[in-house]
Amino acid sequence: MMPMSTSRPYHHGDLRSALLTAAERTLRDKGAAALSLRELARDIGVSHAAPGRHFKDKQALLDALALDGYDRLMQTLATADDPTLPLQPRLTGLTRAYLRFATDNAALLELMYSLKHDPDASEQMAAAAERTVQSLAAIVAEAQQRGEIIEGDPAMLTLTVGAALHGIATFAANGHADAQAAVDGVDTLVHLLLHGLLPR
Amino acid sequence: MMPMSTSRPYHHGDLRSALLTAAERTLRDKGAAALSLRELARDIGVSHAAPGRHFKDKQALLDALALDGYDRLMQTLATADDPTLPLQPRLTGLTRAYLRFATDNAALLELMYSLKHDPDASEQMAAAAERTVQSLAAIVAEAQQRGEIIEGDPAMLTLTVGAALHGIATFAANGHADAQAAVDGVDTLVHLLLHGLLPR
DNA sequence: ACCTGAACACCGTTCAAGT
DNA sequence: ACCTGAACACCGTTCAAGT
DSSP states (O other), X not given: OXXXXXXXXXXXXXXXXXXXXXXXXXXXXXXXXXXXXXXXXXXXXXXXXXXXHHOSSHXXXXXXXXXXXXXXXXXXXXXXXXXXXXXXXHXXXXXXXXXXXHHHTHXXXXXXXXXXXXXXXXXXXXXXXXXXXXXXXXXXXXXXHTTSSOOSOHHHHHHHHHHHHHHHHHHHHTTSSOHHHHHHHHHHHHHHHHHOSSOO | OOOOOSSOOSOOSSHHHHHHHHHHHHHHHHOGGGOOHHHHHHHHXXXXXXXXXXXXXXXXXXXXXXXHHHHHHHHHHHHHOOTTSOHXXXXXXXXXXHHHHHHHTHHHHHHHTOSOOOHHHHHHHHHHHHHHHHHHXXXXXXXXXXXXXXXXXXXXXXXXXXXXXXXXXXXXXTTSSOHHHHHHHHHHHHHHXXXXXXXX
16 A cells, blocks of 8 residues: 555656556547547646646657557567477467457557657657568578578568568457457468468 | 639538548548548538538548548459459459559558447448458459369458458558558569468 | 646537528 | 537647746
C-alpha cells in the first residue's frame, strides 16, 4: 500500500509517462480517434494545458506511442528468435510472435503503420522498421549461406517473406482472418513459403 | 458551360455525393484525421448541419468512403484479372493492380483496413473483403484442378497468397518499401511464392 | 522547470424552425 | 424532403501568470 499524499501538489512527478500509459490504455480500449488530450489530463488529475509541456501536440503523443510500439515489437521478435533452429521452425516461431503481438496490440499496430506522422517521427519509425527488416534479412542471408534456401537477391527473398508475415499479421489484427485460424495456419504458411505452391 | 444560378437556393441537389467527393479529396490530401464535416460543408457552400441529413455522424461518412473503396478495389481487380492466363502471369497481373491501387489510394486503403467502423458498416466491409478473398480462392481452386499447383487445403493456399499480396501492397502504400521497387519486384515475388525458397 | 486558468478558434451533434 | 441557425458540450493550442 502506497500512502497517498492528501495535499495534492500542482505537479505530477512523471506526467510524461503517465500520459503515455493512459493514452495506450484508451488507444487499446477506444481507438486512436477517441483519444483526447483533455480527457487524459482529467483522468490523470492535471490541468488540460499540462500535456502541452511534454508533447508539442496530439500528434507528438501518438508518434511517441507508435515509436514505443516499434521498440516493443522488435524486442518481442528478438526474444522469440532462436538462431539455433533450422530456418523453417525459426520462421514459424517468429511469425507466431508477430501474430501474437498483432492481435494483442491491434490498435497500436494500426497506429504504427499509419501514414500521418511528423516527418521527424516518420524518420525514426522508418529506421525502426528498417532494423526489423534487416534482422529478417540477416536470417535469410544466413540460410542462403548454409544452402538452406535458394540463391538470388536476398532483398527480394526478404521482401517476400516479410510481406507474407506482415500480411497474415494484419489479417489477424483486423479480423479479416480469424485470429485462432491464423495462428493455427502459421505452420502451413511457412511451409508453403518455403516449398512453394507448384507441384514437385 | 453550365449556367450558374445566381440566386443560391438553400439546398444543393446532390449533397450526399458532393460530400463524398469532397471527403475523398481531403482524405487523399490531408488524411482521415484532418477531415471535418464543418469544413466540408463550408467548401460545398451549405450549412454545417446539412451533412447530418445524409450521414448520421462523421463515422458514417468515413464508412461510406471505405465501402466505396472496397467497391473500387474489387472492380480494379476484376478488370485486371485475365482468366485465360496461366497462374503465374495471372497472379502477377492481379498483384500489380492491387499495388497500383494501394499506392494511388494509400489513405483510402488505410481507412478501409482500419478497425473503427460502425458494426453495420464493419459487416458490409467484411462481406466485401470476403468476396475478394473468394475470387482469389476461385483462382487457386481452378489452378489446383488444372494441376498447376499442389493439392491441400485451398483456404490455406489462398491465405498464403493473399497475405503476401496484401503485405507487399501495404508496404508500398505506406512507404516501407519503395513503390517502384515493389512494382519491379512483383514478378520475383510471385515467382518465389509459386516456386518456394528451398533449393530444388 | 513545471503547471494553472483563461482565452481563442475550432469541432460534432441536435433540434426547432423555415421553405 | 431538405436545409438553416442557434445552441450545447466538447476539442487542441497558446500564453500570461503563478509556485
